[in-house]
Amino acid sequence: MEEGPSPGGAAPAEEWLETHGRALGHFVAGTWLKPPGRGTLQCREAATGRLLATVPRGEETDLAAAVEAAATAATRWGGLGGPRRAQHLQRLAVVLERGAAGVGAVAALSGGRPLSQTLGSDLELGLRLLRAPAGWAQLGPPGLGDWGPLGVVAVVTSGPCSVAALLWKLGALLAMGNAAVVLSPPEVALVPLLVAELSGEGGALPPGVLNVVTGTPGLRRALRAHPRVAAVTFLGLRQEEVQDAVWGSPWQGPRLGVTRGGRVVVIVLESADLDSAAAAIVGSVGTPPALFPWGGCVVLAQEGVATPLERRLRDRLGGLRVGDPLNPGTDVGPLPPTAAPPEGLAQAAREEGAEVFQPPVTLPPGGPFYPPTLLTGVAPASRCLREPAPVLVLLPVRSPGEAVTVTSGLPHVAAGAVWAQDVTLALDTADRLPLGLVWVNALDPLDPTGGGAGAGASLEALREFGRPPWDPPRDVGNRPGTLLELSPEPVPGGPAAAPDIAAAVEAARRVALGWGRLSGAARARVLREAAAALGGAGTAGPPQKDGGDDDDGGDDDDGGDDEDGRLRGALLRWAAHVELMGGAVQEVPGGRALVMRRPLGVVGVAWSGPRPLRRALELLPPALALGNGLVVVAPPSGVGPALRLRQVLVAAGLPGGALTVLPGGAENHGATLARHRPDGLWLCGGGTDPDWASVGSVAHVWVPGGILGGPGQEPPPGAEQELELRCTRPRCLCLPAGGP
Template sequence: RFVRPSDGRAQVQLELKGENTCTEAELSICTSSSVSAFKSWSALSCSQRAKVLLRLSGALVQHGQCLCELCDLSHAPCSAPSLIRLVQYYSSWAQLRDSLMPQWTPLGVVAVVLSDDCSFYSLMVKVLPALAMGNSVIVIPGRSTAPAALLFAQLFMGVGPPAGVLNVLTGNDITLGARVAQSESINYMSYSGNKQCASVVCRATAGVGVPVSVSVTVGSICPFVIFETADVDSAVDAVIEAAFKKNKEVRWQLFVQDSVVDSVVARLQLRLTSMKCVSVCADADRLQVDAAVQEAQQQGATLLQSCTAPPSGLQYPPTVLCGVAPSSPCVVTPPPGPLLPLMTFRSNAEAVTLGNHSPHGQAASIWTEDLTLALETAKSLSVGVVWVNSHSVSDPCLPLSGHKDSGTCTDGGQLLLQSYKDRTALNRGPRTPYSRSTPHRIPRGTRSNAFSRSTKHMWTGKACKSESGCSVAVRPPGGGGVLAYCPDGGRKDVRNAVEAALKVQPGWMKKSPSARAQTLYALAKGLESKRRDLAVSINSQTGVSMEEAEKEVELSVSRLNEWAAFCHQVQGGGPLPQSGSALSLPEPLGVIGMLLPDRKPLLSTLTVLGAAVATGNAVVMVPSQSYPLPILTFIQVLQSSDLPAGLVNIITGNKDQLTAALANHSVIKAIWYWGSAQGCQYLQHTCTSPLKTLSLFCQKETEGPEGGLDWTRSEPTFMEELWRKAVQWKSVWIPTA
């Protein structure tokens, strides 16, 4: 039901923007209502939940036009057919959940947060899969989507779900989402919108113990590439529609091959003459557009406009800036308005370089009649979606994964459903928001135990001296004598290791799955040849019996063989209901930083190492600070293996200092962390610019080497979950007549 704010506060809705505010008491009522509804909703059978969603699709058929008109008035456009298709797709997954996803457990209460400038479709692509999997949802919409979200909630409650399954809280600040996340009832938060608000949400929720996924769908810079083999007329029509008529969330940049640039410019000028001025959202946006145009002209750019720009107001003509440089401000930080920078290139490699110049990686459009050229370019672009001879096409059955600064989660398809699965392995830790004044914050390591004796790390495939020249003593569990001296690494060691990993990772990624599998099989064989030395190191370091140590080595060999076999299990997408075909391709993240657990030091290390290397990543690993000796012994196996030098890099030392160094390195794409709750909070607060994919596991100090996650299990769901953490997805659309 609709609830009026207790104190009657509200904001006037100008152009259907603005919303009521929410008090703490009302927030508490909302979360308790969601918890009660979750018990009823999750208790329903898959068939019953599917029937509710199918009735919702029928309601959208009847009232979808009204909902979409409201979206248009709110400047959050969305089409009724796309919404109906979305509901029908996830109602099918609701029906098949238990048969295709056995042992599935829903998370509980999911919070979905949007920025003010996000589209209504971006909201629904997160809400519907959460509902289909049996979760209850609290929606915190942005200013543009608030009216449509309230109307959708009314339609949804009219089809008969338990009361409280879907809740909408409106507020005038993005931090309302962080206030919701601090509730003990929230189990997961998903954000969609612009990068600035994403950073605010991530920092505000650091330490509250709730996993947060981010989709930066607003403000991303996307390349539109026209090759000389393209149908120029179709390409120009498409770029006009994409840049000035259709999707206002992304900002397009046009790249044209030198040989056809004159033809493209002539056609652009012809089509612009028939276009009217486009509205901008605010006076500040208009000022930014004027400043960008003037600066581009001063730098030698040529303007193509449909008409002369009015001296003031919120109307501006569609404008193409020809001849701008890739370093121009209108290219690097384009303003929110109807501006399209046009740049030229000579070869395919140059086009890829220009397309990957942006810090964003959401989508790209390629225009060519040469299919081989299209697929080669699509594979080389670091984006989540590539449209071939088309643009802005979407379907819920294909994954949309944000690359680089475009997010840390995958929307669409079965992969999105995995986000709403119960994370039993994740220890959420205490719900204490991160504070820089906390006495346990990172970094606070000291070198009080350091020895002035030089030891060596491993990167570039060989032993290298630690930059500090210091080491720390490794002692047995009960104390006593020194087993070995472990290098005490620091920030400079991390930089060296990342540079080595960055050089070798692109070549490793291009190897075939079969070649990567053979390398891992050889690594497992080398590990087996050193099984006695490794077992002795585990026995002396952790204190377990020799029999238990030998069993861990045996399981480690088996785990590497499993990952070698897993290399061949490449999953992809299939045909779509509309004309054309599409592929969904898993790609490696790049360089992954790993801070490894204490339990089963060898087995846990090879489990996560196998997942990363099998999928084409390079790694910088920090072994357990308490039990590093087995990994130092494993270095001998790595040095004699066929792995490319620099693919696996190992740095030992103070975990807090090395965590800070990895978190602040811009090249690291993801961090897998086993450590303290304070370390988890620090990473959530720090890894927002650029965005990093985080997998955080709170390791209790009382667990010791035998507590926490059970690394001996090897069921498919556990392996697949690790595999999903190591990849990002790219969808390639290929239309046919």
């Protein structure tokens, strides 16, 4: 007996398209903009290729109109205050709920996700991701009370773009008082255009706060001509697309938001309930979680359960129904727009000796459908482990520790899950994973943090789109006219050669895990002993200057004793801080979440003149106290003080590789550090100014600016909390209410 169509089905989407004559425009300043003489681009149904509508081929003048409208609206919107903005965002959520049938149908038609998902968990998650920052705007986000908006934020979309992912970005940036310009290619343009139109109903958002411009991917390059664009964030882009789109640098030009997304890694340990694990894994293969746009799943199973788990996975994959996303019985829809079929990846796996299992399912004719695929026996360096794709990869591991190591080495991992009935082992394994979101005995497509994969809690997303009081507006007028590209070879220019930096990063990576897993009390003991030793050293000889008559800038006249006093104070403050750190338990639908902060891992610190370095040394104690490894490249005037600090820390018990100081002085060391993929990169001093194309692959790039205060000044309010957040990443362990 066949199931009939879903109530409503595609009708709401078709009716909306017909009201516009299937010829949409840009949405700018609260109205449709259809400039004369523009070419058109086609929006097609994902499952059949049927023409749904046309949109304009946007040009630079269209983008300029949208940026101007957003800049005008941003002034008023940012001045409303958090509670007023919260009311608007809550009103938008109500409007989207009322229009859920149309939003879900448009998303299913154009994106290919089953209607049961776009009308269900996708929209539910999206509304939660919209309401969470609205709630913080109403209350005043803790630690962000003095923060202001950035201004105009460009949201560059590509590839799969779910309703939830779009609302995740928009909720945070709008709550902080920014206005948005969404750049969308035709494959994913319909959902942003519908959301923008609905945002004008009932005064949900003022005109100009949300604008959408359609065009080819090349239009994103025109953003560089608009100095009023204060930040650019990405949605659904692969890393190579981001590299092609960025310009400027962390010091000049817009702030760059890191693209997030990827696949899920599931670790199945020997005590796991294999039936529930297999059901959840296959469910994620059929319909990837909405915030992980490129899908795919890597399963790391302990050797004792790998074979029985494989049997269960094969059986369940054979039960998946591939077909029309509008059919309520469909488990797997067509491939997302712009996604390449994974046949090449599967063939490469075969050639490498892997076994490719595809159940005998019937695929609809003519559409971009691909059967559920399981790859086993893959080589550790296989392409299928390096590239995310809508396939399932099963890899045996010997132990939980090996599973953590393998996960740490996989690129493009957005979230994880651990299955084990031994709860102690499950929690320990989950806590060791370098991921922001980890489920325990569950794999729920609804992110309980309200923030999104890799972004952590919603406060983390708000910080991405806010300006702290110590960070002056960027100089966005000085924009290069050509793309800045990463040079494939290191550029010589200082005593610290690339091999030295590579060895230091590797050494820091080896020791950072152990140092970060020590208790806060153990790390605090090291810092206190170093502070005591530094105090004794500070009184043993004449004051030490940072550089005598060099060109450091000489912003203060304090000598070595005052310098030592500041460092001692920083060491003691952060020793106390790390001892008192804790997490929180958050109630979420279906269970609870443990929310905490964990070390970034390895942080590269690039210093250069002419800015002074005395206060910059105070950045090192919090990074070390919170469990990170550091690789510091300093100019000649800063090497001595940094080495002296390292000496007393190592004598107090800091592992040697946890802090390496290298002589630098060249402007290219930020890019050289980035080439070795540290977990964070701090750029201190105006001379260290690599372009975004050189450092954009690092997830956490930071310019400290005035966070430590100026000469003779104390750090501004909120600086200590900001330092803690810059030294750590959010971690959310999601626990189901019932058993596995």
